[in-house]
Amino acid sequence: xxAQPKASHFIDGEYVEDAAGTSFESLYPATGEVxxxxxxxxxxxxxxxxxxxxxxQKEWAxxxxxxxxxxxxxxxxxxxxxxxELSELETLDTGKPIQETIVADPTSxxxxxxxxxxxxxxxxxxxxxxxxxxxxxxxxxxxxxxVGIGAWNYPQQIACWKGAPALICGNAMVFxxxxxxxxxALKIAxxxxxxxxxxxxxxxxxxxxxxxPLLVNHKDVAKVSLTGSVPTGKKVxxxxxSDLKHVTMELGGKSPLIVxxxxxxxxxxxxxxxxxxxxxxxxxxxxxxxxxxxxxKDKFLSRLKERTExxxxxxxxxxxxxxxxxxxxxxRDKVLDYIEKGKAEGATLLxxxxxxxxxxxxGYYIQPTVFSDVTDEMTIAREEIFGPVMCVLDFDHEAEVxxxxxxxxxxxxxxxxxxxxxxxxxxxxxxxxxxxxxNTYNLAPVEIxxxxxxxxxxxxxxSLAALEHYSxxxxxxxxxGKVEAPY
Ligand code: NAD
Numbered sequence: 001x002x003a004q005p006k007a008s009h010f011i012d013g014e015y016v017e018d019a020a021g022t023s024f025e026s027l028y029p030a031t032g033e034v035x036x037x038x039x040x041x042x043x044x045x046x047x048x049x050x051x052x053x054x055x056x057q058k059e060w061a062x063x064x065x066x067x068x069x070x071x072x073x074x075x076x077x078x079x080x081x082x083x084x085e086l087s088e089l090e091t092l093d094t095g096k097p098i099q100e101t102i103v104a105d106p107t108s109x110x111x112x113x114x115x116x117x118x119x120x121x122x123x124x125x126x127x128x129x130x131x132x133x134x135x136x137x138x139x140x141x142x143x144x145x146x147v148g149i150g151a152w153n154y155p156q157q158i159a160c161w162k163g164a165p166a167l168i169c170g171n172a173m174v175f176x177x178x179x180x181x182x183x184x185a186l187k188i189a190x191x192x193x194x195x196x197x198x199x200x201x202x203x204x205x206x207x208x209x210x211x212x213p214l215l216v217n218h219k220d221v222a223k224v225s226l227t228g229s230v231p232t233g234k235k236v237x238x239x240x241x242s243d244l245k246h247v248t249m250e251l252g253g254k255s256p257l258i259v260x261x262x263x264x265x266x267x268x269x270x271x272x273x274x275x276x277x278x279x280x281x282x283x284x285x286x287x288x289x290x291x292x293x294x295x296x297k298d299k300f301l302s303r304l305k306e307r308t309e310x311x312x313x314x315x316x317x318x319x320x321x322x323x324x325x326x327x328x329x330x331x332r333d334k335v336l337d338y339i340e341k342g343k344a345e346g347a348t349l350l351x352x353x354x355x356x357x358x359x360x361x362x363g364y365y366i367q368p369t370v371f372s373d374v375t376d377e378m379t380i381a382r383e384e385i386f387g388p389v390m391c392v393l394d395f396d397h398e399a400e401v402x403x404x405x406x407x408x409x410x411x412x413x414x415x416x417x418x419x420x421x422x423x424x425x426x427x428x429x430x431x432x433x434x435x436x437x438x439n440t441y442n443l444a445p446v447e448i449x450x451x452x453x454x455x456x457x458x459x460x461x462x463s464l465a466a467l468e469h470y471s472x473x474x475x476x477x478x479x480x481g482k483v484e485a486p487y
Contacts, residue, residue: 004037019039051220068170069120083102087101112446133480151178225248232251253284269303281386290393301370331387406431411434450463
């Protein structure tokens with residue numbers, strides 16, 4: 001087993017096993033080969049992880065932000081030094097091509113450590129509020145033990161995007177990766193300790209939907225940050241609400257990407273392809289409803305088909321490979337079902353639509369797929385597919401496309417391609433989503449807030465905005481005079 005970790009969990013600075021936990025296998029999506037065998041956390045492991053986090057947190061919070069930041073910045077350096085090794089692990093964990101993981105996974109985690117490690121001077125200060133002779137001041141204080149629960153599409157990135165702001169604010173984190181991709185987060189925990197993070201501040205435990213609630217419902221947990229689907233988000237937010245815990249919800253989407261007829265055609269097609277096929281379509285913010293203005297529909301579709309059919313599918317460890325398998329057989333079957341629904345409901349299959357026959361082995365491969373003539377009420381236009389399936393819809397007018405773009409319960413992202421700058425701003429102003437792009441798609445550097453509106457969730461990751469979700473304000477009123485009481 002080529003990616004077997006020393007043990008299933010990482011608690012209090014070391015690998016820990018509890019063989020009483022349900023055993024499960026980690027499969028390499030490109031071949032179906034078993035690459036690791038692990039155990040889900042037992043209630044005893046959950047207790048151990050939370051107790052060690054609770055113990056470690058107070059002393060960590062008492063350090064200066066600069067001292068905490070130093071550890072995160074060192075972790076960023078180690079992640080960058082080991083980018084190749086971590087990217088290969090990410091590829092084994094997820095099946096995503098090394099061409100992507102080497103530029104988008106550990107490195108984006110390192111960016112989060114570097115950014116949050118470096119903001120001590122600016123981000124964590126309070127305010128001084130003059131009140132005549134009296135005054136007040138605010139302090140930004142940590143929440144305590146935070147739980148992070150991850151999805152399987154960006155395991156290392158999610159582990160870092162949640163860990164970095166939590167730690168810089170003075171919290172401890174217990175992180176549970178997705179049961180589909182259990183490996184990367186363990187390495188991140190190991191690296192943080194190597195960088196000088198005191199033991200217990202970043203613990204990783206394994207498990208699935210039965211383990212998550214043990215964390216979410218735990219009385220010593222102050223906050224839960226979930227990256228996952230909307231149905232899971234409702235369950236987790238509901239459970240957290242019963243105890244009034246803080247929550248961040250990074251959930252699914254069905255985002256509109258609007259291409260006006262004055263757009264730079266090649267850029268718009270490139271944006272639409274990146275926003276549907278990157279990570280084999282397993283990206284929450286993907287622009288899966290591509291609205292193309294009627295005047296350019298034919299040109300757009302013929303170039304899109306041509307470029308899509310050139311995508312190189314194959315062994316994810318090959319540098320040249322552009323599209324790897326899906327994360328699991330179950331996920332691929334779900335996507336194939338959606339493709340059948342698209343055909344049955346009358347969409348035109350422009351390209352793809354099945355399992356590629358030129359890729360050897362038992363991997364969970366699927367062709368990049370484009371449907372055209374998609375209408376708003378079709379299932380493939382309403383539900384999140386989470387695979388490489390692009391739906392192209394056409395439209396006549398600006399007001400019409402904005403209304404149709406917003407006609408969804410989701411509100412994660414959106415994009416517009418046009419060379420009319422005032423139109424671009426008018427459109428993004430009216431689209432109901434947390435992150436919007438003009439003349440590009442899906443770029444999410446750590447400097448900008450990322451998160452959803454409507455059913456795509458609440459709270460923001462990255463940027464200074466994330467600090468608000470891992471800390472709270474304490475206000476202190478200071479009187480400079482005597483108390484005047486009427487009695
Ligand atoms: P999922 O909802 O099935 O699982 C997400 C995580 O929640 C897993 O770790 C799972 O074990 C855990 N979980 C499941 N039920 C739980 C419960 N009742 N209590 C606690 N934990 C529970 O999602 P997935 O299939 O792993 O990931 C795909 C989904 O994630 C898609 O909908 C995608 O859009 C979304 N996603 C969102 C973002 C974002 O930033 N908005 C990023 C990546 C993925």
